Amino acid sequence: MSTRSVLAWSAVLVALAAVLARDRFFFFFSADSVCRTIPIDAAWPSTTAWGRLNETVDGKLIATVPIAAPCHKTLNGEPNSLYDEERCAVLRDTWFLPETHLESPSSPMSYLFSNDTCNPWSGPDTPCTTGTDAVYVINATEVSDIQEGVRFATENNIRLVIRNTGHDYLGKSTGAHSLSIWIHNFKSTELLQYSSSEYTGPAVKMGAGVESLEAYKFAASHGLVVAGGNCPTVALAGGFIQGGGHGPLASKYGLAADTVLEMEVVTPTGDYVIASPKENTDLFWALRGGGGGTFGVVTSATVKAFTDTYGSTASMMVANTGANADALYSAIGGLIQKALPGLVDAGAFVVWIVAPFGFMISPAVAPGLTSAELDKLMQPMIDILKGAGLEYQYSSAQHKTFLESFESYSQATSWNVSDYNVGGRLIPRALALERTDELVGAIRHISTTAFMSGVSYNVASADAGGGAAHPYFRETLFGLALGTPVNYTDWGATLAGQGRITHDLIPALARLTPEGGAAYLNEANFEQSDFQRTLYGENYERLLAIKRKYDPKSIMYARTAVGSEEWEERGDGRLCRVK
Template identity: 85%
Template sequence: MSTRSVLAGSAILVAIAAILARDRVFFPAYPECRTIPGDAAWPDISAWTKLNDTVGGKLIATVPIAAPCHKILNGAPNSLYDEEQCAVLRDHWHFPETHLSSPSSPMSYLFSNNTCNPWSDPDTPCTTGTDAVYVINATEVSDIQEGVRFATENNIRLVVRNTGHDYLGKSTGAHSLSIWTHKLKSIELLGQYSSSEYTGPAIKMGAGVESLEAYKFAASHDLVVAGGNCPTVAMAGGFIQGGGHGPLASKYGLAADTVLEMEVVTPTGQYVTASARENADLFWALRGGGGGGTFGIVTSATVKAFPDTYGSTASMMVANTGDNADALYSAIGGFIQKALPGLVDAGAFVVWIAAPFGFMVSPAVAPGLTSAELDKLMQPMVDILKEAGLEYQYSSAQHKNFLASFEFYSQGTSWNVSDYNVGGRLIARALALERTDELVEAVRHISTTAFMSGVSYNVAHGVASPGDVAAHPYFRKTLFGLALGTPVNYTDWSATLAGQERITHDLIPALERLTPGGGAAYLNEANFEQGDFQRTLYGDHYGRLLEIKRKYDPESIMYARTAVGSEEWKERGDGGLCRTQ
């Protein structure tokens, strides 16, 4: 071969490399399992140092959040051991801010690093365990692209973490590289967004913008957006990608229904806009079709903004005294039949709780209604309680705007999810109204020993057709979602696991028996051990979602528990991730 031919060939290779670098497309050849520390193929320290340089020093070597509570860290004496600091950590463990500021600590304790438990004996060795090995603190799109490239080229498990609000263990993973999007906090008003689908005000927010931050920004412009009921849930992350219900759901639909476009780094490293006009299939899938870490890494979402208005809130409490249980659960049935439909149809969002202590409405949120109008909607339940001779407490208040109502009922509330293992089920209106006695029997079975929350809304008209977004079609006929929990025991891991098994094999089946061969669960509040998750979490949309997954993620870079395509992978006992087919 002539020198000229060699040079020509080299030029072609350089040109191809330039194109691939420009479009960030990677073509790996994967073995059966992801590489983990100790494997010969695991990158050496120089490779990680180079990655750190590439992302401008934003690579973080994970130190478990509870490391100060242990004398041994990863097999060596721990210089971070500090009894006073450990005591402070325990005191603040249940507050979201403790975990929000951590690049690796999930709020759901079942997926936390139990080898590094802040309540275990100080002599218990602490290891990285289920935490990511390294985290990229992403503040630029290029940081995410470099993380995707590195994970792809080195066959390393890739995890996406935002705030850590996550019941299903999607935002953490052993032996992984994590992309932390929490610092993507940009937010701007688009005064007159215009497309063939919508014309009006919109707000574009970075992936790290939390619900309360979005509410405050919108309020400053006399607007509202459909966000979460928990103030520290980041909207553009797993919340919207799982569907997203919240206090404005009965008025404007799921958060996924209000999205106009999203910016996303795909698993091949491309940075694209997904909307009804560009990458429409990806746009459809990102709105409720898999949750965070499924189809790509969302960097921003542009959502509809609506005119702000006054509103009202209400709360109610009925104690279970031990001798009034029959009357109490009968009253709950009356509440479901005679009060809830009218409340949600009037635009209210109602959270009610059944637990060993009794029954609560906490809160009912009614945008655009006066307190007198809300009182009238709550009156059927008041009448039921009076007729049954049940003592109760009830109060309502009116607020000048949505933000004022949200801050009123959320003040002083701990929103951390660490204290409970969680599972859930959506309850259709027809089921609730036609088979009330059977439903109440199941509610009683669960709530006499566990915590149960009924999150009630009407999102039937959030979209023109249930197929317009990827969220489970069952949402459109749902009256409420039941989220249930068993308590975490921080000093007895086996008891915590037993509580989760009780959810899987006793509590959730009590609800599943009401919908044999059907029914659904909310992706963001489901049981991570949910059997037949494809049907239960995605319904008839699953086949199309899997096609889109394979199109945008042909090498299955993105894996998360119960996410689309996750059945193609299995987590080993040592945390390794391997293909099943």
């Protein structure tokens, strides 16, 4: 055969392969390809193929429309029939509320991950595009919906994203050119009398979309409590637990991951399995603290439930007048040394805020303690404030149940997570008590220009159950989460604020633990360069081996997740393997 003939036949074969791939009869690109397929590629599924997927999932496929579309005259380069000035005005009024994004199948609650592609404040003539949002979303309500989504993404070499409530500081729940599986509506709850060689007693089985307040209310209706989050709208099984999960009952019962008895999971190969101490034990270990969006899609978690009891809460406020700043930061050092250890060792969970406006405790939560007992534990801090001549406000209250305690503060102190770029660091007890002055110096450097939250707990003696949460948790006195504000009218300022977190604020804390250090996986900096050590510690290599076992084709990717170093997101949003 002549050279010309060979070339001609080669051209025909390449063209035929492209056509067949488009029609999904032949997969020209496999899941092992260098890059995931995006809409401009010939291999991107046809409209007919997407229609077949929609039929397979009973009409639950959603074509993404950014929620700010009513604010723009064009959408993805075409005239936008959704443009509506009145709807846009309403949206602007509610944009800062987490609930606005919570019910969206695609809107990132952390605005940085929208890439500013459809901003309600940018003006109606500014183009609105899907940008970094998923192209399509499956509103999954059945296990089969998830399996079909995983299969379709695998066969068509498309980036796969798992989204729950969207509470996500690391950009795991969104991704350009992707198919997203939305598990927010897995809302089942069931009370069990659980019996195994590891645990016998009451338990709650909850769907992946069940949020903290929903779980607390269900448990309370049966005279019980479960370990959940401090934010009422954080879903527990689908992400929170997989990051470890600390909350108001952490000092009493441990991390939420410590209380898990078993999970139901769709693996990246599409299998539906149970992960427990008896089945798929390695996966069970990994899912309890090893990170979400990479080992599989958790559809339910069964967790220990504990007898409800009374409890107390307290709050405190000290304004920073400028003239009292030295005394105020000295008092924060006193809190760290003389009050926090006793509080968390007694089972309390203490959230404290340091920011340009001053210092506040909001709240201290003490399950099983009377208000008088909590006041006594808070007395060292009160004495420090009085001794320094600092004016303060303090109050405490006693509550009949944990739910009553939670509801007394959760709405009043529910900070809007969508307004900040976020990073964090875990502070071990030894550092806090032995190098207090250095630590307070770092806190002062950060909090004079940024928002900082200290979340204090003691999970050292909790039954970890062999989970994969970072071992540093067991040494931690408190975690520091810090934030720089999102500027919705100045994208450059928002990016600069994230840069400050990465290059200035987090390093100020990291320098205090040069030999190691760690961050809470759910409140970390998504630009953490050494994320393997900082987010997973000594568990990383074992987690990576489990990832490769259950996801041999690396179907599931998320920023800073286990195995994510094998991929890169390019400037056009395309996800490609690192060569």
